[in-house]
Amino acid sequence: MGVERSGGIGWLSTTVDAFANWARKNSLWPMPFGTACCGIEFMSVLASRHDMARFGAEAIRFSPRQSDLLLVAGRIPIKMMPVLTRIYEQMPEPKWIIAMGACASSGGVFDTYSVVQGIDNFLPVDVYIPGCPPRPEAILDALIKIQKLIKRDSLGHYKPPVEETAT
């Protein structure tokens, strides 16, 4: 949108901001990247008891091009890290990342050559969920935190892609 690039702070852009953020935060489309036990735990958040649909995030998409919230659930080995980076890069802007569980956040107990010690070394993580595995309530809490972040975001903070500024 032109409003994003103009960076203005008039009445129009703040109203558009508020509307866009309201729409975005209530229609998150998560892409679960479940590589271990946390991925199994994530399923229970979607099921009827905890029901993530109450927060507008029930449309799980296994295609990164249709989603805006990457939920990394599980340990990431060195062979999977380039795949994860590629998936993140395929997601359309704006996008957010949740690192679910001790493994995705820090490598957990797997302090070995083959496990990446926290995906935040290479990707911009927004919210971390502690636990092994985290309770479903913790995942809902993380989702609400992401919604709060989105609410405070602004279209005016759009940074042009690196390729455009490089020349």
Added chain:
Amino acid sequence: MLPKDQLTVVIKEKFPDSFLEITDFRDMLTIHIRGEQVLDLLRTLKTDPRFAFNFLADITAVDHLEMDAPARFAVVYHLLNQHEVRRIVVRAWVDEEHPSLPSVYPLWKTADWQEREVYDLFGIEFTGHPDLRRIMTPDDFQHHPLRKDYPLQGRGERSNFPVVKRRIGSKWQEDKSVQ
């Protein structure tokens, strides 16, 4: 199948140069042999009707670094006779410099991936293998991580990826008070 002492006699007669010993642990016989002749031994175990071990259940390896052993590496073959439901283990000992063994791919096609796994993690070459590539670690991985002299936390492979920066949305980052 033959009992232990008869089996010892038979194998020793066939492979006088490379036969080491036969050990017995809870009725599981293990034939220890030097690496060069392992293909011939396994072929005998497969085709000789007295043994008829027709199924290769597993290939794995052990690193005996700084241990009292005939050589540094032992490649372990687990065989199964599906008619009599009997098992036997063959340990082929290989030395540290240029460890290599003849591939048993001609006998069992399943050896393909199992030998690739041993090659990947222990660096033992299998001559005659049709496609000896890494199977578990990334293709550009440099070491053989299950060797005992490879550090547990690796040599920096796990921290060697490009960093992706955030492009959109930074207002909340300045505002650290988000709860």
